Amino acid sequence: MDISSFVTSLATSFVIFVVLMILFSWLSKSQGNEVIYYPNRILRGLDPVEGRARTRNPFAWIKEAWGASESDVIEAAGVDAAVYLLFLSSVLAILVFSGLILLPILLPLAGTDHGLQQANNNSSSNDDDNNNNHGNFTRLDKLAMGNIQEGSPRLWAFLLGTYWVSFVTFSVLWRAYKHASDLRATAKALPEAKPEDFAILVRDIPNPPKDQTRKEQVDNYFRALHPDTFYKSIVVTNNKEADKIWEELEGYKKKLARAEVLFSESKTARKPEGTRPTNRIGFLGLIGKKVETIEYCNEKISELLPKLEAEQERTLGQKQQNAAFVFFNSRQAAILAAQTLHSQIVDTWTITEAPEPRQVLWPNLSRKFYERKIRQYIVYGTVFLTIVFYMIPIGLISAVTTLDNLRKSIPFLKVIVDNSAIKTVLQAYLPQLALILFLAFLPSFLMVLSKAEGIPSVSHAIRAASGKYFYFIVFNVFLGVTITGTLFSSLKTIINHPSGIVSMLAKGLPINATFFLTYVALKFFIGYGLELSRLVPLIMFHMKKKYLCKTEDEIKEAWAPGDLSFATRVPNDMLVVTIALCYSVIAPLIIPFGAIYLGLGWLIARNQALKVYVPSYESYGRMWPHMHTRIIAALILYQITMFGYIALKEFIYAPLILPVIAISFIFAYVCKQRFYRAFACTPLEVACQDTKEVPNLESVYNAYIPDSLKPEKLEDFEYFEDAQSQVSRSTSF
Amino acid sequence: MDISSFVTSLATSFVIFVVLMILFSWLSKSQGNEVIYYPNRILRGLDPVEGRARTRNPFAWIKEAWGASESDVIEAAGVDAAVYLLFLSSVLAILVFSGLILLPILLPLAGTDHGLQQANNNSSSNDDDNNNNHGNFTRLDKLAMGNIQEGSPRLWAFLLGTYWVSFVTFSVLWRAYKHASDLRATAKALPEAKPEDFAILVRDIPNPPKDQTRKEQVDNYFRALHPDTFYKSIVVTNNKEADKIWEELEGYKKKLARAEVLFSESKTARKPEGTRPTNRIGFLGLIGKKVETIEYCNEKISELLPKLEAEQERTLGQKQQNAAFVFFNSRQAAILAAQTLHSQIVDTWTITEAPEPRQVLWPNLSRKFYERKIRQYIVYGTVFLTIVFYMIPIGLISAVTTLDNLRKSIPFLKVIVDNSAIKTVLQAYLPQLALILFLAFLPSFLMVLSKAEGIPSVSHAIRAASGKYFYFIVFNVFLGVTITGTLFSSLKTIINHPSGIVSMLAKGLPINATFFLTYVALKFFIGYGLELSRLVPLIMFHMKKKYLCKTEDEIKEAWAPGDLSFATRVPNDMLVVTIALCYSVIAPLIIPFGAIYLGLGWLIARNQALKVYVPSYESYGRMWPHMHTRIIAALILYQITMFGYIALKEFIYAPLILPVIAISFIFAYVCKQRFYRAFACTPLEVACQDTKEVPNLESVYNAYIPDSLKPEKLEDFEYFEDAQSQVSRSTSF
Structure with a gap:
């Protein structure tokens, strides 16, 4: 990718983001949209705007999100949201502290070397008809480690950079784990008994x-x-039976309420007796006998009530x-x-x-011990197959990634592609867009799989789904894009020489640096713009309100904001963290982009947690150990890659990176020993802190x-x- | 090894065993030896012989050992001894049930084939000057799987034999684990509170x-x-300080008691005032000032008592x-x-x-968390190095194992070696004897290492030492002897192709069948003979009694029987189990030998548990899960070897063994899930079974x-x- 398409990509993204921001500050002022932009506050019985009307500043939300304290967040969205914010701020801190040292040192070192030029000259002279190769590197590529000459002493800086990033990570994560543990203990020790x-x-x-x-x-x-x-x-x-009857009953109750509203609305001045609403009782209300809805529902309800009671008794007894x-x-x-x-x-x-009662997965509770284990292994197998199976389409996308390839394979695209403006835009977005769309299918499938494991609670199932999604995303997007080109052609080599994967990773990573740079930029500008402006829920709500909703309950349902959906949010952020960590030394330019992504993410997540989303469960930050472990895993992946890459550069001191890999494992081990069990179960110390009056x-x-x-x-x-x-x-x- | 030296070995062993048996039944009748042959009964305040005097039958002990119930054993020697006997009877049952099917089927199948003859003819015709090869196999070798021709359909029987042995093992182990768990629960639930x-x-x-x-x-x-x-x-x-003073004090108290006995003994009729005993106070009582012992000790005691009290106070306070x-x-x-x-x-x-109070390792209690972990890993590293380091001497022994080699390398042995009687005996015993002597060094070293890990209790340290000893023994004796010949020459191949170890094992195992047959025979006849007759403790006791002991306490100390010392006993038995399992199908003739070893071992261990050894701790069969896991490990080793060996025989259905390996892992997993935690900690159910009066x-x-x-x-x-x-x-x- 050349520099102009990169800038185009960045600029377009930014324009879209700005537009969405303006939309947000305009839309959120409107009275009718409050339920979309402040549902959390409304549901907590607070004044949604609270002095907001006075200020016309479109960036007021930033000030509010920034100014809120952690206990505000916990009050509004629970410990889980606070821990998620802690996760964002921790990785942000890692990137910022890493960047403070790496950017001013590594960028000049890379920019003033001539590795690429040299390599290019060599290959040109070696291979004369390969003149495509000339000019294949851009100013962006020159600022990366690829531009360092082989065996150059400048590599010392990159090696030490790896250490710096590692130790920054250790220090930040240690504090964060301690903080998460404290958050959990404090919330669990509250005198209000749950x-x-x-x-x-x-x-x-x-x-x-x-x-x-x-x-x-x-x-x-x-x-x-x-x-x-x-x-x-x-x-x-x-x-099962009782639930079915109960749901049927609830359905008729809603229908009844709706029919009554319709009926009272139809009582206009001209027609004071009104029209009694009717419906057909056949398939989807389209066929069958026409009945008067109110009578029909009442009849059904009085028929179902004793049926439910009988079923309740049978359920409880037998x-x-x-x-x-x-x-x-x-x-x-x-x-x-x-x-x-x-x-x-x-x-x-x-x-x-x-x-918690609200997050019990009732059907899973009675699954037998070994049934659960067997289900678990079957699910793991399925996920494994999914990850491997999805690699093929992703591999194709990555192969077709350049428009030149596309034009060759689909000739009628030639007209579009040869238009240089369209070409630049397409080249900037096409592969990234394909990837993002592609990933949208997965989460619900993984959630279904996780629930099928026999897990007893929603939060646990979400953690399990999030883990699967993380593996999927790292293996397929990150590793897939990075090493696919080489992977399929040399699968045989890998199986025979597993250590070959390190050098393959090291070779593949630098090539894709700009791809991921664009990916991150696209993701944060468009993604965050949509997230903040809530355009989709807003439109959906207004449509529903206008054409579908009749009763208060129905309207309330239409604007129900849902929760932060950690199952996809965390793995997606983890992908960015993995990318940013892995490229932090290879192409330090990625650090500011990662930092902006995470910083903006932190700000917007705070806003949404304080004002929009309503937590559907509370697991007291049980997700943290998973986030922690995955950050460490990303760090170790990064260290291994760096080892491979520095070794590829024929730097004889490359093995000096190995100790830091060992230290990473020790760090992970110590953290687990020191903190983990307090997340897996509740320490007695915490439960006894406030033995208030018995509830x-x-x-x-x-x-x-x-x-x-x-x-x-x-x-x-x-x-x-x-x-x-x-x-x-x-x-x- | 030819058949005559095998028979010689067996016969000599048997003669020694019979002699020791006769010695035992003669010696154990003598009144003065009761404290050696019945110390457990004496210490429990029972009549040592209890109707034994009536019968002159030298095999009466067998009847008694056989007839005793499990609760007798538990009463006399605790749950740990009962679980050890359960271990012996379980592996005995595995061998007996395996043998019942394998011996009548596999021996004729092997004996009537001509694989060795054929192979020999082939190699002779291929390689004319290699005439040493001729007659290199004996009647024993012909009864083993080595005599089956390559690709012969008879291999089906050996393949199914592997399945039979595996399923017998599963069934026996499942019952045994359940039984061990019950034993533990019953003992823990006793109303007598500990x-x-x-x-x-x-x-x-x-x-x-x-x-x-x-x-x-x-x-x-x-x-x-x-x-x-x-x-x-x-x-x-x-x-530390208080212990030192206390021990010094106890030392003087003992010395005082001894001096007083000496003094009163010296008061003969001829010299009624007696001789006051004296000693020198310098190094080892050999140099320094001569003092009167009684006065000196009294003085020292009255000097040390307040010192001890002061130190106790300081210890408790500071x-x-x-x-x-x-x-x-x-x-x-x-x-x-x-x-x-x-x-x-x-x-x-x-x-x-x-x-238990008696098994607390006080100095380890205060070791810090990470100190314990670090110590653990250092100890593991040391053990690993020990295992690898010891492989070299064992390899040498195995190389020098044939006298022909010995004669070549040490020419002056020629005279001895050429005497055919001596030669046969030496050939039968030399390698085995070297091995046994060699292994005698190790246990105390491993015990010291285990204690250094920071383990809080003696029983836990013994389990740890036993595990190390097991690994040592299996890797060095079994794997070492089996694959050393090929190992050192082809270490490089193994590192590059780890799967090569399977075929190496499969090649090495059959060659060493008779070596291990003799090893087991030697071990059980000589070892058990010495164990039962207790010749060494008997001689030690009589020597001490005659020349050293003066006071009652000293005599009691002289015959103190110690405990069953599981740290070495269990791994040694496990070695025999591993050998017997691994050869069960390759050379089924090993099964009766293994069965006799374990049966006799069970009988003798029962006798010793009932009458001799006094348990020094009670861990309620905590050792069982380790025994269980190791039997499974031996089984899996056996299955892998069989896979390799059958594959070497060019039998295309060899992969049909792979499922049973998977089943073994599943079996181990299920057992662990179902039983293990009740051994790691006490279930509440058990502790609450008898909430008798508060002690x-x-x-x-x-x-x-x-x-x-x-x-x-x-x-x-x-x-x-x-x-x-x-x-x-x-x-x-």
């Missing part, structure tokens, strides 16, 4: 003895082992499964129980801390009853009565 | 705040986290270290605490179940006070008063 603090999740319960129900079995087991602290239990049931939530009368007791091995046969009565345990218990099983009145059902009678027995015990 | 049930070991305690002593810090921390169940704590102190034992008022509370993460900074306040917690607490710090009266020291006052405060808390 239901999950008092509960544990028990799975793999063996078959009950013949004379006991599942419920009795669970209660007896835990009452014997925790005589003083056991409170109650809920046996997980197979709610569909008990081999999992349960067990409640204790103190946080401390629940934590002690959650971390202690209960059964001598270890694959039965497996116990973990309970997930209403009944409400803790009720929080775990699924919607479809919630009775109108609690006393209605044998199940609950049964449970309560057992409590009174247990207290008199 | 001190370690109520204690946890806390290490890596951070520095105390300025205004608190270490003791206050520990008490405050645990009282806050376990307000209802915390009882007391003992901070680990640096007892030498507190960063580790502690914390006691709880119930078993259940201790287990809950032991398995729960306490501190948010995970590498501080690390908590484990407390080891005297004070005695639990006192059990953990080291000997050198035990005061004459408990109230004497501020330390204990302090602790007690804190208890009363905690109960009023």
